[in-house]
Amino acid sequence: MLKSCKHIVFFLSLLATSAMVSAEYGDVLINNYSDAAGMRPVVFPHWFHRIRFRCKVCHADLGFKMEAGGNQINMLKIIDGEYCGACHNGEVAWSVENCDVCHTGKAGQPTQVHQSTASKLTTTTKRKETESEQ
Amino acid sequence: MIRQGKVIVFPGAPLFQVIGLIFLAFCATATVRAAEEVRSGKQVYDASCGACHTAGVLQAPRLGNQEDWSAREQQGLELLLAHALKGFKNMPAKGGNPTIKDEEIKNAVVYMLVSSGFEQYAEKPATEEASRKKTDTASAEKQASVKKTLASSVNQFNRLMKSSSEWNLPPSKDGIHDSQNPGTLLLQEPRVAFDALSKSKSGNRVDWVKALQAGEISPRYERLNDDAKPVVMDLNIVREVKGSMPDVVYPHKQHTEWLDCSNCHPAIFIPQKGANQISMASILLGQKCGVCHGKVAFPVSECRRCHSKQKAAATEANNQTN
Numbered sequence: 175m176l177k178s179c180k181h182i183v184f185f186l187s188l189l190a191t192s193a194m195v196s197a198e199y200g201d202v203l204i205n206n207y208s209d210a211a212g213m214r215p216v217v218f219p220h221w222f223h224r225i226r227f228r229c230k231v232c233h234a235d236l237g238f239k240m241e242a243g244g245n246q247i248n249m250l251k252i253i254d255g256e257y258c259g260a261c262h263n264g265e266v267a268w269s270v271e272n273c274d275v276c277h278t279g280k281a282g283q284p285t286q287v288h289q290s291t292a293s294k295l296t297t298t299t300k301r302k303e304t305e306s307e308q
Numbered sequence: 309m310i311r312q313g314k315v316i317v318f319p320g321a322p323l324f325q326v327i328g329l330i331f332l333a334f335c336a337t338a339t340v341r342a343a344e345e346v347r348s349g350k351q352v353y354d355a356s357c358g359a360c361h362t363a364g365v366l367q368a369p370r371l372g373n374q375e376d377w378s379a380r381e382q383q384g385l386e387l388l389l390a391h392a393l394k395g396f397k398n399m400p401a402k403g404g405n406p407t408i409k410d411e412e413i414k415n416a417v418v419y420m421l422v423s424s425g426f427e428q429y430a431e432k433p434a435t436e437e438a439s440r441k442k443t444d445t446a447s448a449e450k451q452a453s454v455k456k457t458l459a460s461s462v463n464q465f466n467r468l469m470k471s472s473s474e475w476n477l478p479p480s481k482d483g484i485h486d487s488q489n490p491g492t493l494l495l496q497e498p499r500v501a502f503d504a505l506s507k508s509k510s511g512n513r514v515d516w517v518k519a520l521q522a523g524e525i526s527p528r529y530e531r532l533n534d535d536a537k538p539v540v541m542d543l544n545i546v547r548e549v550k551g552s553m554p555d556v557v558y559p560h561k562q563h564t565e566w567l568d569c570s571n572c573h574p575a576i577f578i579p580q581k582g583a584n585q586i587s588m589a590s591i592l593l594g595q596k597c598g599v600c601h602g603k604v605a606f607p608v609s610e611c612r613r614c615h616s617k618q619k620a621a622a623t624e625a626n627n628q629t630n
Contacts, residue, residue: 195482195483195484196470196474196475196477196481196482196483197482197483197484198476198477198482198498198512199510199511199512199604199607200511200512200603200604201482201484203484214486214489217479217484217485219495219498220604221498221501221502221512221514222496222501224516224527224566224604225501225525225527226527226528227527227528227531228527228528228529228538228565228566228567229566229567229571229600230529230538230566230567230568230571231528231529231530231531233567233568233571234567234568234570234571235530235531235568236531240571240599240600260531261531266531266532272491273491274489274490274491274492275491275494275495276491277489277491278479278485278486278489278491278492278495279484279485279486280484280485280486281486283484287603287604288484289511290594290602290603291592291594291598291602291603291607291608292592292593292594292598292602292603295592295593
């Protein structure tokens with residue numbers, strides 16, 4: 175009885191958590207180094223950028239790999255004008271001193287493309303694993 | 309007739325008749341009361357108005373959006389009510405449902421105004437009678453509404469499908485942004501940006517290809533050059549697929565509008581006929597087409613946007629049956 179109650183509570187909490195996350199399709203959460211450095215992770219909004227630039231600009235010209243967390247981006251590279259720093263330099267877009275406009279994510283979230291098919295599939299597998307552990 | 313017959317058989321007939329009559333009278337008053345009951349603004353909104361006023365369909369002012377309502381509110385409640393009752397621009401009279409009572413429409417208009425930040429309307433009860441009834445049936449209504457919310461959250465058409473009010477949430481409410489961070493509040497809200505763009509049923513709820521074609525957006529092709537034009541290649545590749553799904557037509561045109569050849573060739577797709585093994589399994593796991601589709605380009609739930617060419621055999625069979 176207790177076990178089934180536990181399951182129900184667990185299932186409800188899953189429902190609650192899945193309902194709470196309604197990130198925009200294509201939002202990339204980047205947490206390669208942020209948590210370890212005591213910063214909020216970065217949320218990259220694809221939708222905002224694709225209104226202003228075609229995919230080619232970042233993914234061909236600037237060398238962003240099409241993989242969440244696949245680019246080893248750090249602030250040093252950005253200040254040197256690589257990756258985000260190619261535009262976020264105070265000329266094309268606002269500059270790096272606006273830390274909390276990029277570092278907006280809740281701490282402790284894994285690097286992922288939100289609402290992506292792959293992340294949904296992986297999440298399901300993980301859920302099952304945790305369920306069987308209980 | 310049967311009831312009468314039965315009653316006559318019993319010796320205590322008058323008593324039963326009286327009980328029966330009282331019961332019937334009670335039923336009748338209950339029914340009349342149910343028919344007379346005036347629904348609250350929220351009930352009417354949830355049942356009818358919300359279909360358009362939640363997402364802002366056909367420029368309908370959205371619930372909770374003070375900006376949408378402020379100009380309308382200034383025109384006065386009476387005019388708003390008249391529009392709601394008789395219809396105005398894209399809105400049909402009574403939202404297209406003539407069975408809604410006038411009083412209920414008024415409740416709904418007030419509810420929308422109050423929910424959109426005009427709380428001055430909240431203190432005025434819709435009518436004295438309605439408010440009296442409200443207190444009479446307050447507890448019953450409360451129970452009913454609790455039941456209703458439970459039922460609607462569990463038994464909606466598709467539990468896994470988000471309702472339109474859950475799309476394109478502002479960053480502070482989307483669950484991944486830290487709402488305590490001052491920078492989060494500086495971010496543009498997706499709904500604001502998407503307002504003028506062609507709509508779709510999935511992903512960002514924006515049809516990006518249409519938006520680009522229609523000139524609703526003009527994203528740069530080069531980082532610093534506003535005038536650079538993409539090198540567009542108009543070549544369709546038809547991929548015959550196994551099973552009964554229609555064949556896939558891959559249009560280079562729409563892809564080269566956004567991308568450079570080097571984004572796909574040769575790392576993801578070898579530019580040679582028959583050299584690429586593609587399966588839905590690999591796409592679902594984020595490979596091949598799935599590098600973009602299912603992450604940022606339209607999601608894989610849109611089967612027929614790729615599988616768009618009916619098979620030759622299927623066309624013949626259709627012709628024969630017709």
